[in-house]
Amino acid sequence: MVLYTIKRNLGSIIIGCCLLACNNSHHTNEKVLAVKIDSCQLSLSFGDAVMAKMGECRYCHLRGDVPRFEENVPTLTELAAMDSLKISNFIFIGGHSGMYKESSSPLFKRKLDSLDDCEKRNLIHFIKDYKRSQIAN
Amino acid sequence: MFLENFEREILASQTKPLSGGIVASNLKINDNRTGLLTLTGDILITLKVLDLTTLGAFRIQSLMKSSEQTIMNKLRGGADSDQIIFYEYSSVKNTFTNKQRTYSLKYNFNYTAKLIQINSLSQLAGNDFVLALVDGIGHRFTDMYGRKYVSGGLAKKNGGPAAVIYKEWEKNYLIGVHEFFHTLGLPDLEESGMENRLMYHLGRVGSNITNNEKAAMNKFIMYDLRDMTKGSYSNPGYNTANQLRTFLNDKSNGFIYNKAKFR
Ligand SMILES: [Zn+2]
Numbered sequence: 001m002v003l004y005t006i007k008r009n010l011g012s013i014i015i016g017c018c019l020l021a022c023n024n025s026h027h028t029n030e031k032v033l034a035v036k037i038d039s040c041q042l043s044l045s046f047g048d049a050v051m052a053k054m055g056e057c058r059y060c061h062l063r064g065d066v067p068r069f070e071e072n073v074p075t076l077t078e079l080a081a082m083d084s085l086k087i088s089n090f091i092f093i094g095g096h097s098g099m100y101k102e103s104s105s106p107l108f109k110r111k112l113d114s115l116d117d118c119e120k121r122n123l124i125h126f127i128k129d130y131k132r133s134q135i136a137n
Numbered sequence: 138m139f140l141e142n143f144e145r146e147i148l149a150s151q152t153k154p155l156s157g158g159i160v161a162s163n164l165k166i167n168d169n170r171t172g173l174l175t176l177t178g179d180i181l182i183t184l185k186v187l188d189l190t191t192l193g194a195f196r197i198q199s200l201m202k203s204s205e206q207t208i209m210n211k212l213r214g215g216a217d218s219d220q221i222i223f224y225e226y227s228s229v230k231n232t233f234t235n236k237q238r239t240y241s242l243k244y245n246f247n248y249t250a251k252l253i254q255i256n257s258l259s260q261l262a263g264n265d266f267v268l269a270l271v272d273g274i275g276h277r278f279t280d281m282y283g284r285k286y287v288s289g290g291l292a293k294k295n296g297g298p299a300a301v302i303y304k305e306w307e308k309n310y311l312i313g314v315h316e317f318f319h320t321l322g323l324p325d326l327e328e329s330g331m332e333n334r335l336m337y338h339l340g341r342v343g344s345n346i347t348n349n350e351k352a353a354m355n356k357f358i359m360y361d362l363r364d365m366t367k368g369s370y371s372n373p374g375y376n377t378a379n380q381l382r383t384f385l386n387d388k389s390n391g392f393i394y395n396k397a398k399f400r
Pocket residue numbers: 136137315316319324325336338
């Protein structure tokens with residue numbers, strides 16, 4: 001988990017640096033960007049809370065070690081095996097089309113729209129943890 | 138022939154008492170018809186303790202008693218879940234329909250916890266929870282601020298085995314409870330200001346459990362809400378003995394223990 005966090009943060013910093021290099025002449029943008037990168041900490045407890053706030057995904061996306069909920073509903077472990085972009089697409093765009101179709105679930109849509117970028121990243125970070133070692137101290 | 142066997146098996150499973158880490162009975166869903174479901178029933182949580190220390194765990198009985206009390210106290214008293222999006226519950230049929238519905242959910246289970254000392258792997262069923270007492274743990278970890286720590290205990294989250302250094306457990310029995318709550322699905326806390334929380338793990342553990350953490354453990358324990366309609370329930374197999382073997386033998390965990398006792 002820790003290693004992964006570092007990798008993610010490094011990733012953000014590298015992306016941040018590229019953007020900074022491109023926008024070298026705009027000093028105000030640099031500051032805003034730098035603050036934004038530093039303020040989002042990835043933590044499992046935060047991701048857990050975001051998942052609960054969303055209406056609790058785990059009642060249908062059950063853990064991988066137990067029988068699945070329904071044939072076409074991926075388990076948490078299966079979701080975790082996808083790359084972050086694919087998970088993000090599944091949650092936030094199209095992929096999540098079963099009972100959470102926008103038309104049938106305005107509440108879910110509202111909950112989705114209420115998430116800020118950092119909450120989204122923490123949610124995905126939490127899901128990805130189901131594919132990591134699961135070892136905790 | 139096949140059908141006969143099948144029938145016999147079903148009969149046997151009906152008469153055999155349920156066993157395992159989670160055994161639930163008298164499960165009921167109360168629907169107040171204004172969007173609140175309350176889940177009730179009696180749930181027994183059993184944790185088997187295996188002493189793998191070289192010198193022996195002399196205070197094991199009293200430590201097990203304190204841990205048992207704490208696990209029970211932390212789980213008791215009910216917990217409110219965030220608003221959930223699930224399927225509509227029909228109290229007439231005692232079943233969930235396939236229509237979507239939003240509910241507030243209240244867990245109100247009557248919990249009992251039991252810690253049992255075992256002496257060999259043969260006393261470990263596939264769906265048991267286990268806490269191993271070891272001599273040492275070589276595993277080091279880095280927190281979110283980049284600082285390094287030694288481990289007093291180690292656990293595999295979401296149903297996996299837990300272990301604690303016996304000497305550390307003697308100093309503070311809550312470390313064992315902390316590790317077991319990883320088994321029940323709780324993550325660690327590292328943020329400053331959370332030092333009084335049981336799941337804080339940077340150099341010390343506190344003792345507080347929040348409503349949200351309690352709800353998360355309830356969620357882990359009754360992971361498929363549809364099982365609530367069956368009246369009784371026991372958890373599926375985690376292949377506990379094999380998981381424990383893999384966990385203890387994993388070099389990156391760095392366990393030091395008396396291998397002769399692992400039998
Ligand atoms: Zn921990």
